Amino acid sequence: MGVALPRVEDAALLAGRGRYVDDVAEPGMLHAFVVRSPVAHGTVAGLDVSVARAAPGVAGVFTADDMRDVGALPGVRGVDGLELPLLRVAGDKVRWAGEPVVLVVADTAASAADAAELVEVDYETLPAVTSAEAAAASGAPVLHGGSGNVCFRERLTSGDAAGAFAAAAHRVRQRMVSQRVAPVALEPRGVLARVTGGGGLDVRISTQRPHDVRRWLSRMFGLPEALIRVVAGDVGGGFGAKGPLYPDQVAVIAAARLLGRPVKWIEERSESFLATTHGRDQTADLEAAVTADGRITAIRGIVHAGLGAYLTPNAASIVLRRLAPLLGQCYAIEAIDVELVGVLTNATPVGPYRGAGRPEAAYFTERLADLAALETGLDPAELRRRNFIAPDAFPYQTPTGLTYDSGDYRATLDTAMSGYREMRRWQAVARSSGRLAGVGMCCFVEPGGILPGEPDQATVTVDGSGKVTVAVGTSGHGQGHQTTFGQLAAGILGVPFADVTVVFGDTELAPFGHGTFGSRSTVVGGSAVLRACEAVLAAARRVDAPMPLAEAARLLGGLTATASADVDGETYAFGCYVCSVEVDQVTGRVRIGRLIAVDDCGVVINPLLVDGQVHGAVAQGVGQALFEQVRYDEDGQPLTASLMDYPMPSAAQVPVTESYRLETPSPANQLGVKGMGESGTIGVTPAVVNAVVDALRPFGVRHLDMPLTPEKVWTAIHEELGA
């Protein structure tokens, strides 16, 4: 525990010995290609698959008519009429460019792609709308009928916001956009389905949640879970987007059942930009009430969330259960009054993406904090310090109904302060020589360890030779399960790390769990591993004399125990990120100088893996701040559907992170750990934007929307110079 062991999983992955869905082939396997809507909004006026069915190598061409027996995709309780259908038939509507319409299955992937071009679909195009605010306005094209595109409108209120604003010495208000971005996992989605001898299903799928997929498939196909095996295998990144089950994947599985042959489908990169859920897409118009001495007493305003064309299972909770309740962040803000509007648009459905509501909340609040500092004349660090929840106030009940388990926000800020002061000195020197230098900061919390239903389990087995197998219901896809849980179990059981094998991602080999998302694996999976290890140790004590575990296992013919996670609510990791930037005045290009990341995620099992999470998340957070944005034209046509147009940051564009760590244990689980896989995306994005706005202060710039592209920055400078 606490040792920086190198990741044991990397050698195989880096040497190309990983085993992803596309690396698996079944005898007699067919290949699928998805025909997608090229229009953002329209009606399928005509659909003719007869030519495609007769094309060489084609085994089947499927429309919605062939999928009538399949149950609905997992939906959202209480919201009717928004279920995403698997495929389409004539007369149906299509609501985003990329929506699955027809599935072609053939003997090779190439012949499936060829035959797909022979599917004839006539679309009657309708006007499209991709902006949430425009879609919520009266007169907007309506996607689903009924009373319009507003899917939900809720108000989160607590405390006396009106009173706080009436009494406020200052008010700062800003419209801010957390733009729509694409998760872009290295491995796109994929599925390989095979009907087993007993009429069951064997499904390989690139997913974060194999057991939940099994449950959903059981419901959709009316099969007992015992007849379904779901294997994730190696998964090349998910970032939340491989949490949901998608219509194209289910259509492929249905086709395998209809054809009685294995069918594989691998998403193409460009297809992934259209068909895999996007993240963010929120526009906030928020106002903070600030006292004369710089205390933020209330936040009020409205947030419009673009949901895309359908409501995916997590899309509403991202806004209602994450973003809004987290607007208080690290601060003792007494009142909140925020209207939350979820709006359907002719765009790819939105789903969870690394942070899923957390980065948006931190971005909005930390922008407001900087504006409050500007307004009150306080240094941004001092303003934050004055507003922190005190270290002795934990567990802290937020006015929005969250329970922060533990925290010491001043300590993370204090740790960052020497670097912050160095950056300010650098800035002063740079400014005096006419350079545009800025320093930005973000203090944040990160809820983790979500438990969406019955607890996840772990099974720990010690065989007669003393070797240990740890099987967990969380499902790693890059996080380092082998290393973390191996280290954890070795530490608890007192066996060598090399003797522990970790198994996950296979419903036949691993016990039940919800998989990996929401920074939950170490908290929930780790707690289950701890309890299973303790049960094994207890069982080993049944032998008469004290002896090493391996010996006890040999005497008893092996030891095994399965236990459920025992956690008492979510964990709230926190941190303080500070960065410096320099802006090229003539081109508008932003260069990040230093980045200091102070993270406190409770007890650390392996600091190297925590660093890795920070580095990866920082890359994605910098991507949102400076480069990435999913764009559509006025007809809803995607303009960023390839890596030639959608800019992912490269290694050269990601700063070197100076990491510092504090450890405030969580009282919510026995290990004292906190989830932190999303901290980097939460902390770095506001820090970078705050730094750029700070750099542009000589020009009177108060705010700029992301991504902070050279042209946007240059325009802000020159509008000011021209004015």
Place this chain on the structure above:
Amino acid sequence: MYPASFSYLRAASVAEALDVLSSSSDDDIKVLAGGQSLLPMMKLRLATPGVLLDIGGLRPSLGAVSVSAGGAEFGALATYRSLLSDPGVALRYPAMTDALRVLADPQVRARGTIGGAVAHGDPAADLPAVLLALDASVVLARSRGSRTVALDDFLLGAFETDLAEDELVTGLSLGPALAGQAYEKFEQPASHLPLAGVCAVVSLADGVVSRARIAVTGVAGRAFRALAAEASLTGQEPASAVLAAAAALIGEDAPRPLADIHASGPFRVHLASVLSERALRRAVSRASVGSQ
């Protein structure tokens, strides 16, 4: 990512390749060299040639790089990597080396060819700006004879060139190198192609600019010469203010700049001006060193 079906021919000699091009009635024949632009377009089915004529095997005859005081000859199949590692290119055409260093990535540089870069006619490719500024000519062969066309006449517009259907780009030909050269680029962040790229070539005599050539890529439908800026420099002392004034004239030769989600037309022109000034400064400084 599966291209449409096509038939595949691999040429064993230049003569055979030219034969195929001249005798084919198929007008959707495409020549495959390094494949770094064509293959991605085929995988997206943006290009669906019926016949792919692979000339990759002709590197022994079309891959040579030859640089001397009198000029340079680059075989069409010379890869970016081979040009980047050629000491003659580095010595006499440092603007080429500037551009090759920032062109794509190692994998693309290993396979991409200079002939392909020119024949493709991509308005945002790096090398056309450098080659225009270096006064390159394109050598074109057909089964009956060959011709040499100035690159300025060869480039017609976005993905449009003077290449006839029965012709093959066999090489590039450059005149004697001028002393001061530099290439500056501002990248589109996703593709890493230039939003603007500028090559400046300057020679100095008796402390004044005797000749200046400035070429710009990424800003218009094709790489173009900034004639107004060039003219403003001739006969002038290369002082900062002179260079800046010349750079400010870039827009004169780009009346209809490209605009897309990555940059507006005016911003592209602005970037080209900024890069022109930077390239001119470096070119002048290199020319001064060279003339000492």
